[in-house]
Amino acid sequence: MTHFTPETPDQVREAVAWAVSEGAPLSVRGAGTKASVGRPINTSHELDLSRLTGITLYEAEELILQAWAGTPMSEIEAALSARNQRLEFEPPNYAALLKSDKGAGTLGGAVAANLAGPRRIKSGAARDHFLGFEAVSGRGEDFKSGGRVVKNVTGYDLCKLMAGSWGTLGVMTRITVKVMPVAEKQRTVLLATDDPETAVRALTEGLNSPYDLSGAAWVPTAIAARSGLSLISGQGSGVAALRLDGPGPSVEYRCEKLRQMLGVHGPTDELHSRNSAGFWREIRDVAPFSASDDLRAVWRLSTAPSEGAALYGSVMALPGAEAFLDWGGGLIWLAVEGAGDAGAEAIRTALQAHGGHATLIRGGADLRAAVEPFQPLKPGVRRLTEKIKQAFDPSGVLNPGRMYDGV
Amino acid sequence: MQMPEPDRGAIARREEIAAALRAIVPGEGVIVDEDERRPYESDGLSAYQTLPLLVVLPETVEQVSQVLRYCFENGIKVVPRGAGTSLSGGALPLEDGVLLGLGKFNRILEVDYDNRCARVQPGVTNLAITKAVEADGFYYAPDPSSQIACSIGGNVAENSGGVHCLKYGLTTNNLLGVQIVTIDGEVIEIGGKHLDSEAYDLLGVMTGSEGLLGVVTEVTVRLLRTPETARAVLLGFETSEAAGDCVAKIIGAGIIPGGMEMMDKPAIHAAEDFVRAGYPLDVEALLIVELDGPTQEVDYLIDRVREIADGCGAVSQRVSESEEERLTFWAGRKAAFPAVGRISPDYYCMDGTIPRHQLPKVLTRMNELSSQYGLRVANVFHAGDGNLHPLILYDANNPGELEKAEDFGSDILKLCVEVGGVLTGEHGVGVEKRDLMGTMFSEADLQQQQRLKCAFDPGGLLNPGKVFPTLHRCAELGRMHIHKGQMPFPDIPRF
Missing domain, CATH: 3.30.43.10 (Uridine Diphospho-n-acetylenolpyruvylglucosamine Reductase, domain 2)
Structure with missing residues (x-):
């Protein structure tokens, strides 16, 4: 068991080159906060990027930040916050969800997992803010792609490929991301409803209005009751929530318009700055399933937003099921009993009717070995996926099998 | 070439x-x-x-x-x-x-407002998508200047941009799915109507791959709700530095305009002579700043932009008071290329991106190059995101002048890379910038990109001769040089 903790990109390259020459696969990680996501991998060596840290360039007026991949998210967020900026993809912190004690993870981890928070509906995921990188391929060679400007089409967009590849294609050493100003003000309009269909209809009306939502979620009664915010737990009902952010006068105006529009569906209410931020942090970090005694398996289902309510209905029949919706219905967080296949087959069968995919985000190693945590691939995509892996990591030394068998 | x-x-x-x-x-x-x-x-x-x-x-x-x-x-x-x-x-x-x-693939297959998307064939023009949904209050955000003619399949291949990129992103940020056919004839569906495509992001990889990886046969685009209103401000400055400073201060104040365009004096004059947009002719640089969104927000931000512009020494300011006036402001900018075409027999349009603060340096150097080559240059500039479009004026009937224009263009792009920018912001590499790829990428970088090509097209049959200056056989690229060696860096920390 060798545990590499490189402090320079040259050391990363040396470690990978060694792994190639020895035929010794590496598990690649940042802080290790998401180490329990994906198929269990059987490697006796670890490449730990948590000492390759530091912000190397931050130009607030150019809206860019560049840092070594192992830089803690807490450090990135502190630097941005000092200039009243943020990462617009609203990276979640899954530490509590995944029962990890390793903080909020690293920038490299956020990008490699292509994280996205509730603002996904408006601003996209990590991939949409990822401008450039330097990396070491599974061949043990340095390569880079992208740049430090927001508009760039020079060569293939390898940033998109690296985002969401979970360290299976290359070890990113340095990352450049786009940053954005923090909105002046935020407010959340609440609509009390227990019915997922009414909720999705209301969220759709909000998303299709000109009021520019930056969040659109729904929690059922039982989950609302567990919220840390009294304005949510005291509703005595499920709650659809629609977030608005932007300049002050604009947010006030849109909030009023939205409440008028949604009033036909039931009573409305609103959350102001701190309460609003607190609620969306709960949604972002999957707080409803993060209690220390909650040992259920947790799935993340991505589907067409209009299908959210129907899919919710079909997966709620699973034992111990509890779920809430984000992304206007397009994202379902589902907790189920971890016994058997934890609903894998039922969930994926249900998805066939609605489109989309399901990922097991939390589950014991036995479960993750028994079911495919990442959605099984259709043959054409499977073939391209294997060939891409071959092109970047022909010896299979980087997180082999973490996403799919043989990849 | x-x-x-x-x-x-x-x-x-x-x-x-x-x-x-x-x-x-x-x-x-x-x-x-x-x-x-x-x-x-x-x-x-x-x-x-x-x-x-x-x-x-x-x-x-x-x-x-x-x-x-x-x-x-x-x-x-x-x-x-x-x-x-x-x-x-x-x-x-x-x-x-x-x-x-793919011109015969010209049908819009489905418009789905509940999921805010449209499924279209690749030969549908960019503008036709917006035209099909605008009566219902929606639009497709990326708006390349050629939007009346360019096809959505081509937009995917080139990852096209437009004036609204800073706020709404490029093509790649506005797609949900594509159907592609690979060189061996296999039809593959990528993505759908859900927001995150599963597995490796093949949708992102296909976008901007310039027809080298597969043929796009269907596209699912995101639709956005048309903003309640949009207003534009014309701001004139005595120097391009002052205009650039104003751009930085607007963004620094946390304002992300829907569009923020800059034109230099030659471009202002050419455009004004052509479309009579009412541009000031006595300024060195003109900014068009457009704010879109709810009415209250736009009015509020217009006031803030005007204050910032005052502080940056704007010598003229005009705010659009009607939709007609706003479109007139844009008419000059959107017609800048044909306008320049009227004052010169030929022009060559470049497309580098630079970190915005490098603008004064790049413009100064470009003027020096202009004198050196004896060719005039007019500049239009997506100021918000640093994407420059220098238009080099030349006459192809004069022997050697095209070559001179190309050399001038190469020098401009090398300059963009030198100051931290890139060779192309939205037009693509194609054959035009192919031989300059080495100024931005090492041989190892380019070989890794070509290995991706090999995963899709091992025989190199799709659009060869584009993007990469040197063609390698996939077998050669796949070869590994493995050196059995010592444990690396015996001194690096390990546990």
Whole structure:
């Protein structure tokens, strides 16, 4: 068991080159906060990027930040916050969800997992803010792609490929991301409803209005009751929530318009700055399933937003099921009993009717070995996926099998 | 510009290949006659022309699949083409290659407001998508200047931008799914109506791949709700530095305008002479700043932008008071290319991106190069995101002047890279910037990109000669040089 903790990109390259020459696969990680996501991998060596840290360039007026991949998210967020900026993809912190004690993870981890928070509906995921990188391929060679400007089409967009590849294609050493100003003000309009269909209809009306939502979620009664915010737990009902952010006068105006529009569906209410931020942090970090005694398996289902309510209905029949919706219905967080296949087959069968995919985000190693945590691939995509892996990591030394068998 | 050595065997088999393709695409879908091939000899980069081996215009996905399979099995090169508006020669034909035109795929298949998306065929024009949904209050955000003509399939291939990129992103940020056909004829669905595509982000990889990885046969685009209102401000400055400073301060104040464009004096004059947009003629730099969104927000931000502009020494300010006036402000900018075309027999449009703060340095250096080459240059600039479009004025009838313009263009792009920018912000590499790729990427970087190409197209049959300055065989790229060695860095910390 060798545990590499490189402090320079040259050391990363040396470690990978060694792994190639020895035929010794590496598990690649940042802080290790998401180490329990994906198929269990059987490697006796670890490449730990948590000492390759530091912000190397931050130009607030150019809206860019560049840092070594192992830089803690807490450090990135502190630097941005000092200039009243943020990462617009609203990276979640899954530490509590995944029962990890390793903080909020690293920038490299956020990008490699292509994280996205509730603002996904408006601003996209990590991939949409990822401008450039330097990396070491599974061949043990340095390569880079992208740049430090927001508009760039020079060569293939390898940033998109690296985002969401979970360290299976290359070890990113340095990352450049786009940053954005923090909105002046935020407010959340609440609509009390227990019915997922009414909720999705209301969220759709909000998303299709000109009021520019930056969040659109729904929690059922039982989950609302567990919220840390009294304005949510005291509703005595499920709650659809629609977030608005932007300049002050604009947010006030849109909030009023939205409440008028949604009033036909039931009573409305609103959350102001701190309460609003607190609620969306709960949604972002999957707080409803993060209690220390909650040992259920947790799935993340991505589907067409209009299908959210129907899919919710079909997966709620699973034992111990509890779920809430984000992304206007397009994202379902589902907790189920971890016994058997934890609903894998039922969930994926249900998805066939609605489109989309399901990922097991939390589950014991036995479960993750028994079911495919990442959605099984259709043959054409499977073939391209294997060939891409071959092109970047022909010896299979980087997180082999973490996403799919043989990849 | 060198293209790969043509395959004389393929050229000799033109009639045989045509017959085989006619069996797949009946009727007039296969064009062999030289006069009829002539309209396809170049794209928007008209300085380069090549007659294709032949042209095939399939009408169904099945036909595309069979055409590609035939070419794959017979080792024939294929150049995909949408509307042919590429400014980088992405659809430049090959004399030994089949030109695969997707123009007949011109239907909007589905508009789905509940999921805020539309499923369209690749030959639909960019603007036609917005036209189809605007009555219902929606639009498709990326708006390249050629939007009236360019096709959405081409937009995917080039990852096209437009003036609204800073706020709304490029094509890649506005797609949900594509259907592609790979060179061996396999039809593959990527993404759908959900927001995150699963597995490796093949949707992101296809976008901007310039027709080298697969042929796009269907696209699912995101639709956005049309903002309640949009207003524009025209701001004139005595120096480009002051204008650049104003751009930085607007963004620094946390304002992300829907569009923020800059024009220099030659561009202002050319545009004003052409469309009478009411631009001030006595300024060195003009900014058009457009704010869109709810009425209250736009009015509030317009006031803040005006205050910032005052602080930056703007010598003229005009706010659009009607939709008509706003469109007039834009008319000059949108017509800048043809306007420059009126003052010069030919012009060559460049497309580098720079970190914005480097603008004064780049403009100064560009003026020096202009004197050195003896060619005039007009600049339009997507100021918000640092994307420069210098228009080099030349006369192709003067011997050597095209070459001089190309050299001047290369120098500008090298300068962009030197100051921390990139070779192309939205027009693509194509053949135009292919030989400059080495200024931005190492040989190892380019080889890794080509290995991705090998995963999709191991025979190198799709659009060869574009993007990469040197072609390598996939077998050669796949070779590994493994050195059995010591444990690396014996001194690095490990546990």
